[in-house]
Amino acid sequence: MSALEPLRYHSTRSATPTVLISQAIAAGLAPDGGLYVPAALPSIDLAAFDPHGSLADTAATLLAPFFAGDALTDELPAICAEAFTFDAPLRPLPAHPHTLMLELFHGPTSAFKDFGARFLAACLRRLPRDDTRALTILVATSGDTGAAVAAAFHRQPNLRVVILYPDGLVSPRQAHQLGCFGDNVQALRVAGRFDDCQRMVKAALNDTALQADVPLSSANSISLGRLLPQMSYYAHASLNWWREHGTPLNFIVPTGNLGNAMACLWARGMGLPIGDVQLACNANATLPEFFAGAAYQPREAVATIANAMDVGAPSNFERLRWTFPDEAQLRALLHAQSVDDETIRAALLRHAHEHGEVVCPHTATAFALLDRHPASDDRPWAVVATAHPAKFETVLEPLLGQPIAVPSALATMLERSATAKSIPADDERLKRWLRQHADR
Template identity: 70%
Template sequence: MSEPLHYRSTRGARHAAGIEQVIAAGLAPDGGLYVPEALPSLDPSLFDPNGSLADTASTLLEPFFRGSPMAGELPAICREAFDFDVPLRPLSFRNDASVLELFHGPSAAFKDIGARFLAACFRRLRRDAAAPLTIVVATSGDTGAAVAAAFHRQPGIRVVVLYPDGRVSPRQAHQLGCFGDNVQALRVAGTFDDCQRMAKAVLNDTELQSHVPLSSANSISLGRLLPQMSYYAHAALGWWHRHHRPLNFIVPTGNLGNALACVWVREMGLPVGEIHLACNANATLSDYFDGAPYSPRPAVATLANAMDVGAPSNFERLRWTFPRDHELRLQLHASSVDDDVIGDTIARHARDHGELFCPHTATAMHVLDGMSDTDLAWAVVATAHPSKFDSVVEPLIGRTILVPPALQAMLQRPAHAEPMPASDEALKHWLAYQTA
C-alpha cells in the first residue's frame, strides 16, 4: 500500500498536516493554502466505466484520504454529497461541444458539490471543544448559499456568510439570508475581495481562534477543492470511454478554485485536454496569461458577479503546481469578456438556439463561439442555473425562466442579513461578541 499523503502550505512552512487537520482548519497556520506534498497519479483503468459520479469521486479521492480515519467512510461521504446529476449535455448547434451542467444541486450552483462533500466530512470529524465550530465563508454570490444549505442545522456548526452588499443578484441575496437557525448572513459594505480578506484575517487570528474555533468553506479550503475535481474526472473519463480521446474544457472562473480542480485532474493523468479560462471584465488572469506580470487589482462589478474577483486566492495553488511563469502560461488559455458581450451571448443563444445560460456560463459560451469547429471536443462548464439571475437574463430573453423547486422553496422563506463594515476588526469584534 502506498504511503499516506501529507499536506503543506503554499508558503513553504515545514509543518506537515493530515487530511483531517487540513479540512478542519481550512487555512494553513502561515496564511498559505494547503496543498498535497505531491499530486498522486491515477490510471484511467482504475475507474469503473459504468460507475456513478460518487463512484468516480471515491476512486479519485482515495489517495488524498489514504491512512486517514475517514478513508473507510469515503465512499459513504461521496454518496451523501453527490446525490444529484451532473450531465454532459450535447449542444444541438455544434457537433464538437457539450455543456457540463453543474447546477442541479439544492442551491442551483456548482458550489453545492464541494459544500456538500465538506459538510459530510465535518459530520465525521471528531471535535473535543465545547464551543461550536464557526465556518466563515466569503461569497461573491453562489458559495454562501451552497455552504449554508449544506451545513444548515448541522449540530455543533454555525455558518457566517460574508457577501458584498449590492453586488449579488436579488435572488442570490435572498438565498444567503433565508436560512436562519445556525446560519448568519452579513452584507459587507465593500467588494468580494474585502469579504475574502476579512475571512482570511479572522482565520489567521490565533487569539480569536483560542475562544472562537473557526474554519473555512471557501475554495481556499482543500475540502472544497478536492471534490470539485470529481465532475471533471467523471465527464472526461466518460468521454474517453465513448470516444477514445480527451475532453477539453472552457471554465468560467473568478477565484480559480473551479479551474484549478480541472488542472489537477489533468495533472493526475486523466484524459483532460486543453483548458481555457473564461473571465469577466476582472482581467487579472487573462492579462497574466497574455504575458503581463501577475497583478492583483480591485474587483469591478459585472453581470457575472460570482466571478467579480481581482485577487484570486487559488493563484497560490496554481503557482505551486507550476512554479515558473513560462511553464504556467503553457498550461492554460484565458479570455476576458465584458458585460455587453455577456448580454449579447445570452440573448443570441436564447433566440437562435433556445439555450438559456447564466451570465457566468455565457462567458464560456462566448469563448466557444469564437472557436471554429475542430477535431477537439469541448465542454462548456455551466456553473449556475439562469433563474438565479432573473433580473439579468429575463429582460434579455423577453420571458420568465422556470425556477427549480429547491430554489423556489428558498425564495419563499423570509430572509435577513446584518450590515457589516468592510473591516477586519469589525468582523473580529462581531465574532467575539456573538460567542460571548
C-alpha cells in the same frame, strides 16, 4: 505515489510542517496564511475506475489517494455517497458540433458550489473535536458559495455558518438565498466588494487569538474540503467521453477565484483524459493579463453582470503557482480571456434565440469564448455551466423578454423570509462581531 502511502499536506508558503487531510480540512487555511496543497499530486490508473460507476463512485476512487493514511479513509465512500446525490450531466449541444455542456447546477442551491459544500459538511460531521464549543464555518461569497455552504450545514449540531457577501453586488435571488436559512446560519452584508469579504475571512482565520476565543474554519475554495471533490465531475465527464470516443475532453471553465479551474487542472494532472483548459473571465482581467504575459497584479474588483466572478485577487492563484512554478510553462499550459458585459449579453441573446440555450451570465462567458474558436477547431469542447439561469432573472428576463422557469428547490427557498445584518469592510469589526456572537 501509491494510494496506500499516507499523503501529507503543507502550505503553499512553506513545505513544513505537514499534516494529514483531516487536519487540513478542519483548519481550512494553513497557519502561515497559505493554502494547503498535497506534498505531491498523486497519479491514478484509469483502469481503477468502475466504467459503470456513478458520480459518487468516481469521486471515491479519485479521492482515495488524497485520504490515504487518514482517519477518514474508511469513511470516504460514505462521504461521497452522501455528498453526490444529484447528477452532473454532460449534454451535447445540437447547434454546436463537437460541443457539450457540463451542467453543474442540479444541486439544492442550483450552483456548482453544492458539490464541494456538501462534501466538506460530510467530512466535518465525521471529524472528532476536542473542543466542545461550536465550530464557526466562515465563508466569503460572491454569490453562490454562501448559499451552498448554508444549505450543507443548516441545522447541523455544534456547527454554525457566517456568510460574508458584498452588499448590492449579488443578484436579488442570490441575496435571498443567503439570508433565508436562519437557525445556525447568519448572513452579513459587507459594505464593500468580494475581495474585501475574502480578505476579512482570511484575517479572521489567521488570528490565533481570535481562534482561541472562537473556533473557526473555512468553506471557501481555499479549503481542500471544497476543492478536492470538485475534481470529481471533471473526472466523471472526461472518463465517460474517453470511453465512448477514445479522445480527451477539453473544457471552458468560467472562473473568478480559480477554485473550479484548479479542480479541473488537478484532475488533469492526476492523469484523467482532459485536454486543453480555457478560463473564461469577466471584465476582471487579473488572470487574462497574467496569461497574456504581464506580471501578476491583483487589483480591486469591478462589478459585472457575471457577479459571482467579480474577483480581482483570486485566492487560488497561490495553488496555481505551486502546481506550475515555472511561469513560462504555466502560460503555455493554460489560456484565459476576458469577456465584457456587452459581449456576455450578446452571447446570452445569441445562444437563447438561435440555439434555444438559456444559461446564466457566468456560463455565457464560456459560450463567448466558444464563439471565438476558429471553425477549423473540431476538438470536443465542454462548456461548464456553473449556475441555473433562474438565479439571475433581473439580468436575463429583461434581456431575453421571457420568464425563466424556477427549479423547485430554489422556489422553496424564495418562499422563506430572508434577513442579513450589515457590517463595514473592516477586518477588526468582523473579529469583534465574531467574539460578540460566539455563543449565539
